[in-house]
Amino acid sequence: MEYKPLYTQIRDQLVRRLVEGEWSPGMLIPSEMELARQMGVSQGTVRKALDVMTAENLLIRRQGKGTFVAQPEDSRILFQFFRLVPDNGQPDFPRSEVLSRTSSSATPAEADDLEIGAGDSVWRIERLRHLAEERILVETIVLPTERFPDFPEAEDMPNNIYQLFSARWRITIAQAEERIKAVAATSADAALLGCAKNWPLLRIHRVAKDLENKPVELRVSRCLTDNIHYAVNLR
Amino acid sequence: MEYKPLYTQIRDQLVRRLVEGEWSPGMLIPSEMELARQMGVSQGTVRKALDVMTAENLLIRRQGKGTFVAQPEDSRILFQFFRLVPDNGQPDFPRSEVLSRTSSSATPAEADDLEIGAGDSVWRIERLRHLAEERILVETIVLPTERFPDFPEAEDMPNNIYQLFSARWRITIAQAEERIKAVAATSADAALLGCAKNWPLLRIHRVAKDLENKPVELRVSRCLTDNIHYAVNLR
DNA sequence: CAGTGGTCTAGACCACAAC
DNA sequence: TTGTGGTCTAGACCACTGC
Numbered sequence: 001m002e003y004k005p006l007y008t009q010i011r012d013q014l015v016r017r018l019v020e021g022e023w024s025p026g027m028l029i030p031s032e033m034e035l036a037r038q039m040g041v042s043q044g045t046v047r048k049a050l051d052v053m054t055a056e057n058l059l060i061r062r063q064g065k066g067t068f069v070a071q072p073e074d075s076r077i078l079f080q081f082f083r084l085v086p087d088n089g090q091p092d093f094p095r096s097e098v099l100s101r102t103s104s105s106a107t108p109a110e111a112d113d114l115e116i117g118a119g120d121s122v123w124r125i126e127r128l129r130h131l132a133e134e135r136i137l138v139e140t141i142v143l144p145t146e147r148f149p150d151f152p153e154a155e156d157m158p159n160n161i162y163q164l165f166s167a168r169w170r171i172t173i174a175q176a177e178e179r180i181k182a183v184a185a186t187s188a189d190a191a192l193l194g195c196a197k198n199w200p201l202l203r204i205h206r207v208a209k210d211l212e213n214k215p216v217e218l219r220v221s222r223c224l225t226d227n228i229h230y231a232v233n234l235r
Numbered sequence: 236m237e238y239k240p241l242y243t244q245i246r247d248q249l250v251r252r253l254v255e256g257e258w259s260p261g262m263l264i265p266s267e268m269e270l271a272r273q274m275g276v277s278q279g280t281v282r283k284a285l286d287v288m289t290a291e292n293l294l295i296r297r298q299g300k301g302t303f304v305a306q307p308e309d310s311r312i313l314f315q316f317f318r319l320v321p322d323n324g325q326p327d328f329p330r331s332e333v334l335s336r337t338s339s340s341a342t343p344a345e346a347d348d349l350e351i352g353a354g355d356s357v358w359r360i361e362r363l364r365h366l367a368e369e370r371i372l373v374e375t376i377v378l379p380t381e382r383f384p385d386f387p388e389a390e391d392m393p394n395n396i397y398q399l400f401s402a403r404w405r406i407t408i409a410q411a412e413e414r415i416k417a418v419a420a421t422s423a424d425a426a427l428l429g430c431a432k433n434w435p436l437l438r439i440h441r442v443a444k445d446l447e448n449k450p451v452e453l454r455v456s457r458c459l460t461d462n463i464h465y466a467v468n469l470r
Numbered sequence: 471c472a473g474t475g476g477t478c479t480a481g482a483c484c485a486c487a488a489c
Numbered sequence: 490t491t492g493t494g495g496t497c498t499a500g501a502c503c504a505c506t507g508c
Binding site: 240241242276277278279280283297298299300301 | 497500504505506
């Protein structure tokens, strides 16, 4: 019972040090040898823990240079959470236009997704996103007020909102679960996206989680997929 | 240039032995020690190769028992290529009803996806699939005749068509790429699915590839997502 | 009990980057 | 040249399985 290999214990200790802010995104962490000395295990065990964390996209290792904390700007993980690509052409990152930011209370469904109490205070952000001058999606982002104090005063929201989470609240998005459906455009969405009412849209319901696997963000996107698609690789 | 670590060379040799049918799905392969002796490397190098193949879902390892070739029926990989789950309730495997099987020639787009010549002969299968008595999707499967001789004489198609590929033509589906869009139901699809014309459907365009990464199957599914969704986990 | 994979260690050498 | 991660080896012990 409860048996955990040494390397996963080492991994958990290292994640703990990340969560507590000992190392920030982009920083060089100590070498394998140094960590092995600090933690009293062999270099091979540290290596296995680091390999696991690299597979989890938490670290980036460079031969000859060292091991670095991954950051949302790293090209390797830029598209980790953005799977919409043009049917013809290269993947590109969309620019965003904030339509509104309001404070309200969580619906029961939202509270369930975010694992907070029904009626708890949340921020609600509406964004319209463009890819190469085309409107491609409108999305609603719901954030628990408790995890994101002072949100309205935040500087202008960057394209990649997870950069802001990281820089301002030290929150790293490590994982997300998406549920995808096809839905008919509402009048409101149709007006924003410039399509006909009832036009088929891809609805992406995302719950994003932090390093400790606790839900941090709920996001529902409605996408026009006339010239783009959602790409998935099954292995 | 062209440098490949020893363990990837070992992995490639083992995949070769799989492709050539030395070991069949479900079979026990030799132990790490035995393979190390056969191939003239250390047990650790074999282990790394086996770990890679396990991560690729090609092998299943059981402590105390040995290493086995993965088979399409293994519960772990049953849902590897089927991501549609009910909004409420447990994942389940759909039953299938074949609507038609015909022989025709590949359109240019199909030929491109399958990496065959335009106009090459293909089989075309239409299926309607049900989940818990509900019609959930209609799909068109396109297979190159060259890879699947005698297809029409094949015994009744099982629910899981990849079992048939494996058992009858020794073809293992190792990977698939899916492109997802929202589309409006055509009259034909609406009639088959029992929904209104122009009702929003999830369109899944899949190219499935074998162990050597060559395209084997093209499949386009149109799904009713009123009570189910397509689940994705981003890490 | 013997045999398997799983973990852990220790040390060697290689490839790469920075100085 | 020095230090890093990447690969490879060899051997020890543990946990699980089946006899």
